[in-house]
Amino acid sequence: MGRYIVRRLIYLFAVLFVVSAITFGLMHAVPGGPFDKEKALPAEIVKNLEKRYHLDEPLVQQYFRYVGHVFIPEFSKTKFSSNLDDDALFKFKIGSVYVKWMNFGPSYASRSRTVNDIFRQQLPISIQLGLMALIVAILIGMPLGIIAALKQNTVFDYMSMSVAIFGVSVPVIILGPVMIWIFAVSLKWFPATGWGSKPPYLLGFLPQKLGWSYFQHAVMPPIALGLASSAIIARLTRASLLQVVREDYIRTARAKGLQERLITTRHALKNSLIPVITILGPMFAALVTGTFVTETVFGIPGMGKYFVISITNRDYPVIMGTILLYAIFLVIANLVVDILYAYLDPRIRYD
Amino acid sequence: MADLLTVQDLETRFRTREGMVHAVNGISFDLKEGETLGIVGESGCGKSVSVLSLLRLIPTPPGKVVAGTASYQGKDLLQMTDEEIRQVRGAQISMVFQDPMTSFNPVLTIGQQVAEPLEIHQGYSRAMAYDRAAEMLTMVGIPRAKERLNDYPHQFSGGMRQRVMIAMALICTPQILIADEPTTALDVTIQAQIVELAKRLQDELGMAIIWITHDLGIIAGLADRVNVMYGGYIIEKAPVKELYANPQHPYTIGLLASLPRVDESGRRRLASIDGLPPVLMEKPNYCPFAPRCSFAVEHCWKENPPLLQVGDRHTAACWVNPKTGGERV
Ligand SMILES: Nc1ncnc2c1ncn2[C@@H]1O[C@H](COP(=O)(O)OP(=O)(O)OP(=O)(O)O)[C@@H](O)[C@H]1O
Numbered sequence: 001m002g003r004y005i006v007r008r009l010i011y012l013f014a015v016l017f018v019v020s021a022i023t024f025g026l027m028h029a030v031p032g033g034p035f036d037k038e039k040a041l042p043a044e045i046v047k048n049l050e051k052r053y054h055l056d057e058p059l060v061q062q063y064f065r066y067v068g069h070v071f072i073p074e075f076s077k078t079k080f081s082s083n084l085d086d087d088a089l090f091k092f093k094i095g096s097v098y099v100k101w102m103n104f105g106p107s108y109a110s111r112s113r114t115v116n117d118i119f120r121q122q123l124p125i126s127i128q129l130g131l132m133a134l135i136v137a138i139l140i141g142m143p144l145g146i147i148a149a150l151k152q153n154t155v156f157d158y159m160s161m162s163v164a165i166f167g168v169s170v171p172v173i174i175l176g177p178v179m180i181w182i183f184a185v186s187l188k189w190f191p192a193t194g195w196g197s198k199p200p201y202l203l204g205f206l207p208q209k210l211g212w213s214y215f216q217h218a219v220m221p222p223i224a225l226g227l228a229s230s231a232i233i234a235r236l237t238r239a240s241l242l243q244v245v246r247e248d249y250i251r252t253a254r255a256k257g258l259q260e261r262l263i264t265t266r267h268a269l270k271n272s273l274i275p276v277i278t279i280l281g282p283m284f285a286a287l288v289t290g291t292f293v294t295e296t297v298f299g300i301p302g303m304g305k306y307f308v309i310s311i312t313n314r315d316y317p318v319i320m321g322t323i324l325l326y327a328i329f330l331v332i333a334n335l336v337v338d339i340l341y342a343y344l345d346p347r348i349r350y351d
Numbered sequence: 352m353a354d355l356l357t358v359q360d361l362e363t364r365f366r367t368r369e370g371m372v373h374a375v376n377g378i379s380f381d382l383k384e385g386e387t388l389g390i391v392g393e394s395g396c397g398k399s400v401s402v403l404s405l406l407r408l409i410p411t412p413p414g415k416v417v418a419g420t421a422s423y424q425g426k427d428l429l430q431m432t433d434e435e436i437r438q439v440r441g442a443q444i445s446m447v448f449q450d451p452m453t454s455f456n457p458v459l460t461i462g463q464q465v466a467e468p469l470e471i472h473q474g475y476s477r478a479m480a481y482d483r484a485a486e487m488l489t490m491v492g493i494p495r496a497k498e499r500l501n502d503y504p505h506q507f508s509g510g511m512r513q514r515v516m517i518a519m520a521l522i523c524t525p526q527i528l529i530a531d532e533p534t535t536a537l538d539v540t541i542q543a544q545i546v547e548l549a550k551r552l553q554d555e556l557g558m559a560i561i562w563i564t565h566d567l568g569i570i571a572g573l574a575d576r577v578n579v580m581y582g583g584y585i586i587e588k589a590p591v592k593e594l595y596a597n598p599q600h601p602y603t604i605g606l607l608a609s610l611p612r613v614d615e616s617g618r619r620r621l622a623s624i625d626g627l628p629p630v631l632m633e634k635p636n637y638c639p640f641a642p643r644c645s646f647a648v649e650h651c652w653k654e655n656p657p658l659l660q661v662g663d664r665h666t667a668a669c670w671v672n673p674k675t676g677g678e679r680v
């Protein structure tokens with residue numbers, strides 16, 4: 001298992017390399033640049049800016065400069081300055097040597113912040129939102145799917161699947177405002193906008209203070225974001241469980257005289273969850289990276305908004321950084337799923 | 352010997368998209384204490400459905416036992432409550448299935464699965480049930496049984512898995528073991544070992560066995576009596592020696608004539624008889640074998656023959672005496 005994980009982490013770097021190259025190429029292939037404004041800047045200034053950010057160099061050189069800054073750790077005997085160029089996602093000290101790693105560079109659009117600042121302040125909110133949406137999706141989806149399968153073709157089945165169809169067919173952009181209108185404006189149960197946590201974060205993404213206000217803010221957005229995913233989980237769980245209960249080993253269990261309840265809990269559920277677990281990895285990544293609409297509707301200062309704005313602004317470092325981080329998420333989420341998978345299914349061994 | 356199980360007029364149907372499938376059409380048979388009853392017949396003739404019906408393991412819908420009784424210890428299995436039949440399954444009547452690959456739960460250990468019947472039927476603690484499971488595995492010839500309890504099914508070979516399956520079925524010392532083609536998925540040498548194992552366990556534990564197979568060769572060395580099935584009917588019943596020496600139904604004669612045959616791969620082939628197996632979409636008012644029968648006379652097309660007495664403890668569902676070619680009276 002240990003060797004498998006190491007192999008996968010090496011693979012992660014290969015993925016990041018490919019993703020960064022493609023993103024870099026596409027980004028520069030799109031017409032327009034970061035300093036094209038409606039009111040054109042004087043050519044002199046643009047030239048200076050481009051020089052300052054090395055945009056006047058050949059593309060290949062720019063690419064390797066960027067990749068080098070992100071992936072190659074820098075060491076120093078003295079403390080790094082608080083200069084924007086000297087920022088990095090990871091800064092620490094080994095013995096008397098200062099190390100920094102993953103310098104995503106300064107943002108072109110918000111001139112006073114680095115990409116790492118944005119990651120530190122906005123990304124944790126999107127991760128929290130995505131994680132909670134995933135939990136909502138699992139907590140709603142799995143029980144619905146299980147009930148639907150166990151009571152196949154009964155009113156429970158139809159009701160569960162109606163909820164699921166509702167979930168996939170109503171987009172956040174409608175569901176969100178409706179929820180705000182009902183639960184925030186009319187009933188006043190939850191605040192309409194905002195998010196209840198502030199940096200710094202534990203482990204880079206967990207809120208340090210969990211107060212009442214945090215929970216109040218964290219009810220509606222995860223539900224709005226997670227409902228569609230819960231519908232997917234519900235349908236998959238149902239299909240998978242219906243498949244499993246027709247397997248020979250379920251008949252064997254019944255022939256041994258097991259109670260129906262035991263047949264379901266001990267023999268059917270674990271098997272039926274295997275395919276469901278498989279989609280949780282990509283689903284988590286999709287939820288974390290797909291928060292734009294939810295964040296806009298609920299006025300949450302997360303990463304989604306920055307990402308979309310960075311693309312219209314041609315804010316190259318933010319685009320690159322965000323996509324690389326999202327790729328890391330996807331690979332790590334899938335790795336976690338694979339490990340879970342091996343735990344659930346003894347036939348799978350990774351060595 | 353006393354009758355342990357008496358089945359009468361058992362009839363099971365499946366409602367399918369194409370129409371009603373008459374899988375078992377009113378069969379009757381009995382099973383005596385400690386004996387081995389063989390059920391033979393080609394694929395699709397209703398062997399599995401008839402025994403699954405007894406334990407009420409037919410998937411419902413689409414299947415349904417529409418008529419019949421199956422009396423076991425003075426009670427009708429088919430009329431029992433769900434809870435009563437559950438307490439019979441695995442404790443008093445056990446089953447071994449055909450495919451040892453798919454019949455085990457892949458995500459539970461062998462120990463969990465073999466010990467399970469003791470825990471649910473006899474209230475054993477986990478530890479005691481595991482000890483007993485290890486004994487049982489040793490008894491069916493699994494080496495290092497105690498360690499292997501923690502292994503998963505995929506870590507066993509096909510033959511070993513079938514041994515484990517037998518251990519699991521016998522762990523509560525049932526009175527009846529139903530083996531539904533337990534050797535079909537195994538290769539020939541392993542088949543023989545499983546048959547030997549079943550015989551030895553029967554001597555030691557004394558249960559009655561219903562052994563279902565395609566293969567008349569296996570039945571010869573194992574069964575006391577044989578029921579031959581065709582198209583959802585039992586068409587011949589006889590003690591095993593009598594059946595081999597003096598088959599009375601043309602279908603049985605055909606089956607025996609095509610034995611023993613071993614093909615290139617060394618597997619014993621299914622006996623083959625010209626013509627197609629019967630369609631089960633309707634109950635025929637003629638003999639279901641008549642379309643493939645070289646002895647068929649007019650009577651065979653007018654009336655489906657019931658089982659007729661043709662010898663001592665020997666019945667056959669055929670209007671014609673195949674020895675003479677004339678009709679029986
Ligand atoms: N779940 C089901 N749905 C519909 N028809 C079924 C079902 N199970 C069995 N049948 C039908 O019942 C008939 C008898 O099937 P059965 O499984 O008893 O055959 P068998 O004699 O055991 O054959 P085999 O030697 O292949 O196991 C078959 O024609 C089959 O199509």
Ligand SMILES: [Mg+2]
Pocket residue numbers: 398399400531532
């Ligand atoms: Mg069968």
